[in-house]
Amino acid sequence: MELADKLALLAGAARYDASCASSGSSRGAGPGGIGASSPAGVCHSWTGDGRCVSLLKLLYSNACRNDCAYCASRSSADTRRASFSPEELVRITMAFYRRNYIEGLFLSSGIFSDPDIVMERLVEVARRLREEEGFGGYIHLKVIPGSSEKLLRRAGAYADRLSANIELPTQASLSRLAPQKSGTEILGAMRLMSEAEGESREESGRARGWRRAAPPPFAPGGQSTQLVVGASPEDDRTIVSLASSLYRRFGLRRVYYSAFLPVAPDPRLPPPAAPPLRREHRLYQADWLMRCYGYAAEEILGAAEPSLDAELDPKAAWALRNPGFFPVEVESAEYERLLRVPGLGITGARRIVAARRGSRLEAEDLGKMGIVMRRARWFLSLRGRRLGEELGPELLRPLLAEGGGAARPPSSQLELAFA
Ligand code: SF4
Structure with a gap:
């Protein structure tokens, strides 16, 4: 397949992932390098439907051995498959960056092989960009749950932000709609990222105390995740409580909520309907109250209130x-x-x-x-x-x-x- 065709296919497949705002990092290129991760406007460019487009959003591959009901790349989908090589991705990213089309890269992938092999390829792209191209722009890498701690730590050394998508609010819904995914593995990846972030902060503090150069921080933009809203029956209270617990337990920077967009019929999914954008909007408001206004999840939705009010913020x-x-x-x-x-x-x-x-x-x-x-x-x-x-x-x-x-x-x- 021609590179341009791959680009169209794998950029199209990546557009459903909402977890890509680029805030929270201030990395710059070293001498002789190119780019910086935080110029004005990088974090806040959105398409008309609210998706972030300031980053080059791509899948490494849309081949996937998993069969998540809500996903256009699932193994049972009748769709064309393609994969980049690390060389191709580095070339494309640098060409787009030099032309000022993008400010950074958001790279995810289908699970085309063992988690370690998929993660290793994503890390290799980031390594080449940083070490061989001197790229100082923003990099957000998707973490593949089940991959090794060693690879995850390497990913954090090159990326500004990492994210492991939790996708659905309960293990019961994961088992039904994404049967190959494990909530334990996803939460395990979040815990490892949180620990590595904490260790990195401590090391930086010690280095400052000794007036030594601090080691490169682990994913300075922290970690985020995405939750699909409306594909499974959980109410808003379950979602808000889960988000609160993720912020508290793993120090996530952001939880992104993505209104379920039916991409293909599947008997496991609710009947086709318009994406629940109002609900998604209310969840973002509730999230903002928890992160910035000091509200507890139980204050936003008590035991008697399963859903956010459609008419009131x-x-x-x-x-x-x-x-x-x-x-x-x-x-x-x-x-x-x-x-x-x-x-x-x-x-x-x-x-x-x-x-x-x-x-x-x-x-x-x-x-x-x-x-x-x-x-x-x-x-x-x-x-x-x-x-x-x-x-x-x-x-x-x-x-x-x-x-x-x-x-x-x-x-x-x-x-x-x-x-
Ligand atoms: S793991 Fe699931 S959500 Fe991810 S690409 Fe494969 S089918 Fe899609």
């Missing part, structure tokens, strides 16, 4: 379930309390804390700080006086509900805009 939904928490006093509330006010984000809360140190705040100052007062006023007080009428949850709900439309904003925009 999870922060507004929590506020309506907890009227006793409000109003929050602008003059004296801690930063963490301010963050719980709908319409008030990280920037707004910081601005309030900074501004009230030096002067007496007035209600009209809040709008000028970028706070969305049409949402926030129902939940704030200033020197003991509510800024909005006291309304019960039933009356507040329509005021906070979002209009129709299931389009999801790219998650990078979401992070900037969500309050």
Whole structure:
């Protein structure tokens, strides 16, 4: 097969993997090298359907001996198969990079052979790029669960980010839809990455203490994973709890949620339907609350709430379930309390804390700080006086509900805009 045909085929097959935002690394090329991993704009380019395209996203091979029901490359799929060689991938990456088409490489693969052999090929591509081409751009490698610790550590020496996709929220769903995958192996790979990251941080700290050059960090952009949403019956509470546990146990930087997109009929899958983009969007919002706003998974969805509210963002939904928490006093509330006010984000809360140190705040100052007062006023007080009428949850709900439309904003925009 011609190289251009392979490229089209294996780039097309890679586009379903959402776990590729390139944040969290600041690697640069050494003398005589080329590229840097963190110029402006690298992390935040998205296609119209929300997929990241700032990296050259490719599969090493779409040949796979596994038969995951939701995957276009599964062994039973009637599709053309192809594989790159390391030389071809290095050549393509460098050519695209030099032409300024891309800022880095995201490389995954079907399981065309033993996990160690597949992982070894991915590592070899990264090694050649770093050591032979002096490539300082971003590299995200997919970790093949079941491959050896030695290979995984080598992958972390060359890559900025690693990811092992958990794909489905429970072992029961993995067994049904991805029978050759093992939750234990996937979690085992995450644990190894987490340990290697911790050791790398400790070594860097010791080196700094001794004023020695620090060794190259292990995958400085950390690890991420992807969960397919809607292919299996688990509810949002199960997914949010799982994400929370992955952040806590393995220090993941990001969990990505990918609305299930039927690529081919399979009796193991739900009937064909539009991808659940609204649900995916709500899960990203819930995730953001856990990572950046200090919410526990159980606060976002309690035992009586299996699903995120389709009409309310999870922060507004929590506020309506907890009227006793409000109003929050602008003059004296801690930063963490301010963050719980709908319409008030990280920037707004910081601005309030900074501004009230030096002067007496007035209600009209809040709008000028970028706070969305049409949402926030129902939940704030200033020197003991509510800024909005006291309304019960039933009356507040329509005021906070979002209009129709299931389009999801790219998650990078979401992070900037969500309050
Ligand atoms: S292991 Fe499963 S998800 Fe990965 S390429 Fe093979 S069939 Fe697809």
